[in-house]
Amino acid sequence: MRICILGATGLVGRELLTLIDRAWPGAQLALYASRDRTIEHAGRALEVHAATKLEAEGAQGGDVAFVALDDEFSARYCPRLVELGYRVIDKSNTYRMNPDVPLVVAGVNHRRATAETTLVANPNCTTIPMTLALEPLRAAFGLGEVTVSSYQAISGAGVSALEQFVVKTAGGFSAMAASGDILGEGLDEGEYPGNTVPHNGKTDDSGFSSEERKLINESRKILELPDFGICAQCCRVPVPVGHYENLWVTLEREATQAQILEALNGGPFLRVLPGASGDGLTALTTLDDRDRALVGRLRKDNRDAATGPGGTRWCLTVAADNLRLGAATNAVRVASAWFPSQDPELQV
Ligand SMILES: NC(=O)c1ccc[n+]([C@@H]2O[C@H](COP(=O)([O-])OP(=O)(O)OC[C@H]3O[C@@H](n4cnc5c(N)ncnc54)[C@H](OP(=O)(O)O)[C@@H]3O)[C@@H](O)[C@H]2O)c1
Incomplete structure (x- = not known):
């Protein structure tokens, strides 16, 4: 089985790597993000490629592709992945309300992911x-x-927002403790920490x-x-x-x-x-x-x-x-309708 993750370096993409190890151990991975690099996952070094390579002639297809990108990049890459022969599960907002694309929650309406379906929209993390x-x-x-x-x-806003939140919370609360500002009047009213x-x-x-x-x-x-x-x-x-x-x-x-x-x-x-x-x-x-x-x-x-x-x-x-039930886990369970999961917890 060959599985693609587009956005493999993001918060949802990283969770997908962990779940794929459980659902389809030994699957061949094709990982993409904004640029070429190597990432570490479960003690392994994994090659990540620039997503633009998917647009090249002769790009390789596969079985299932999880797309964990912002809306505009989903719109750019999902059609190409379908063209390459992947069944695509898109986590962005791009296709959710498109009447031709099933919007699927595993355990609710997974019957909508049929043998003929090539593109599924994954709903929002609260839905x-x-x-x-x-x-x-x-x-x-x-x-x-x-x-x-x-x-x-805050992680709903992606990896950069989460990293900034952690740093600014640590700084903001340290400053509060040092100055005795227990009400947080010194915190930034426009930022997430303490707000x-x-x-x-x-x-x-x-x-x-x-x-x-x-x-x-x-x-x-x-x-x-x-x-x-x-x-x-x-x-x-x-x-x-x-x-x-x-x-x-x-x-x-x-x-x-x-x-x-x-x-x-x-x-x-x-x-x-x-x-x-x-x-x-x-x-x-x-x-x-x-x-x-x-x-x-x-x-x-x-x-x-x-x-x-x-x-x-x-x-x-x-x-x-x-990041999991609200995003990656649902996507993997939807894919389990086509490719049975070895982990029963991830099988719809
Ligand atoms: N976070 C959540 O709770 C959640 C829940 C449900 C759905 N979603 C949706 O899932 C998607 C991903 O969310 P996330 O939180 O994982 O985002 P994220 O942490 O910000 O990760 C974004 C990913 O997009 C990649 N990317 C950025 N620019 C790119 C480009 N030009 N070409 C190709 N790849 C590019 C990044 O790669 P680099 O590392 O190379 O920049 C990274 O892998 C979004 O549509 C989001 O709305 C998120």
Whole structure:
């Protein structure tokens, strides 16, 4: 098997290398980024090539290509990879809302990746865990409306943003400790350290940022509910990895807490944490279970009119590692529909 990673040096690309070792050990790797170089992975030196080489006549094809680049480079290279004979899974926003391209969450709508499919779009890092949690509820009780508020990690913005965040946080908090500025008044109000900021995507005429529109529109496409009543608000919090989402869910049919937990426990790639207090449900605990979404804090919305144990309005929290479940793991599971994974955890 020959596997290509385009963007192999980035945060998502690096995770893909680890997952490929688990799913398809011994696969031949074709790695690309902006320029030629050697990278170290699991004690091996791996050659990375400039992506422009893929445009050369006689460039070699292969079986599956994972593309982990910014939108403009995805648009440039995905068609070429398909032309070279790869089945392509693109992690950018470029093809997600294209009606001709399936937008796939493994465990929700992977049937859309068929034997004929040559290009799949991988959804946004908040959409994947949220739809994994919503699909069992949709199947069991029907989905009315969903309101979601996200608290997203800095690594969602890529490797340079994450590296700068670590350096600036260390510097900023050292300066606070040295000067006794325990409120953080000396921190930069426009930067991530010690701060919560609106998600910095493009805000359109609707007033919603691109990140908010992704959660709304992608979940409608994946769940195949074009009129799904969903509203989202997104922000970034000063956390390296782990996107955290608070959801207010209205079901079509009444359910008890036990019935909802049972439905969630039957859903793939979820770890359900019982109890409303949220013990063990933090951004950092997503790093202990990187290939599943954590779901918990389930409790009846205090505005639900039902007086008994059942109700239609519920609050819950979903958290997931944005680089793994929210990106690389989903892509590998989608590819496992075509090329079975040796690691059952990565098989859809
Ligand atoms: N981070 C997340 O949580 C997350 C989650 C879901 C989806 N995504 C999406 O996945 C994609 C990759 O994200 P990331 O966080 O891994 O980004 P990243 O850490 O910034 O890595 C970007 C990659 O793109 C490569 N690249 C940059 N310019 C290039 C060029 N001119 N030609 C070829 N390659 C080039 C970089 O190679 P060099 O090292 O050579 O510059 C690097 O390998 C993005 O579309 C992002 O929106 C990210």
